[in-house]
Amino acid sequence: MKLITTFILLFCFSNGFSQSNFEKMPENVKEIHFEYTSKSNFYYDEVGIYGDTLLFELELQNVKYIKLNHPKENYNCGFVPFSIMDSETKDKVASIFFHSNIIFKAVYNFKKNTTKIAAVSNEEDRKLFTNIFGKDYSRFKFKITLNYKKNIKTTFYPNIYYTYKFEEIKKIIKWSDSINGTFNDKWKNKLLTNFIKSDENLPKQITLGLLFENNNFGITKVTDFYTTKELKSVSYR
Structure with a gap:
């Protein structure tokens, strides 16, 4: 458990500090439209997974796995080529990416005081996913909702x-x-320490479904051990 926590903190805080890319919400807004992407913390290309x-x-x-330098990040990682994977392993890897690489499109309505989020698989992965x-x-x-x-x-x-009920979750x-912090969560019977980044320019209704007792701003990034979710766009109407 300590190793999981250490990885999360090193991974997130090395990537988590940056100035806001989002403007403050204007007055007399009726709706907030926003979009997140979720990506597996595994990375894959035509050769294998990292x-x-x-x-x-x-x-x-x-x-x-073997150890080598990550092709996109500056750290030593594990690597497994697709050429040595059996069909069962390949199916499991496919499932990991299919259920992790998601786009969340959301609308918060001020009058109804309700957010509706539609989550769909990321179409950018289609060609590579099908070929591999x-x-x-x-x-x-x-x-x-x-x-x-x-x-x-x-x-x-x-x-x-x-x-x-909100109080349950x-x-x-x-x-x-x-704006930077951590929170604990359980996943597959393991206690994980997750990184969270918020933005003081954004209202707290900007969230991908996570709810917190002590947060007053919109959430721009959440990284657990398995996935990284980032806010990509915000518009007001």
Whole structure:
């Protein structure tokens, strides 16, 4: 568990400090439109997959990796070429990318005091995904609704939905300064320390479905051990 926490802090704080790219919300706004992207912390190209060695050990326990320099980031990482993967491993890797590489398009309505988020698989991955994994890249979809009047979050999947009271799912952020902090979460029965970055220019309704007891601003980045989610655009109408 200590190793997981250490990785998250080193990864996030080395990439987390930057000035705001977003303007303050104007007056008399009726809606906020915003978009996030989610990416797996594994990276892949035509040759194979790359990632932190602990990520391999947690997600692909039976895969033997080699160590080399990450092609996009400045650190020594694990690497497994597609050429040595059996079909079962390849299917698992495909599933990781398919369910991690997501676009979230959201609208907050001030009058209704409700946010509606539509999540779809990232179409930019289609060609490479199909060529490497030999699979159809069907669109993975689900929806999230945050009802601030009733304090209820509902996540709608194609065949089932889940409803939570805000008080059941709110997290507490441990702030390191005014906009950067960490919070704990559970994933696959493991306690993880996640990085969060907010922006003082943005209203707190800008969130990809995460709710916090002690946050007053919009969320621009969240990195857990498995994925990195970033705010890409904001517009006011």
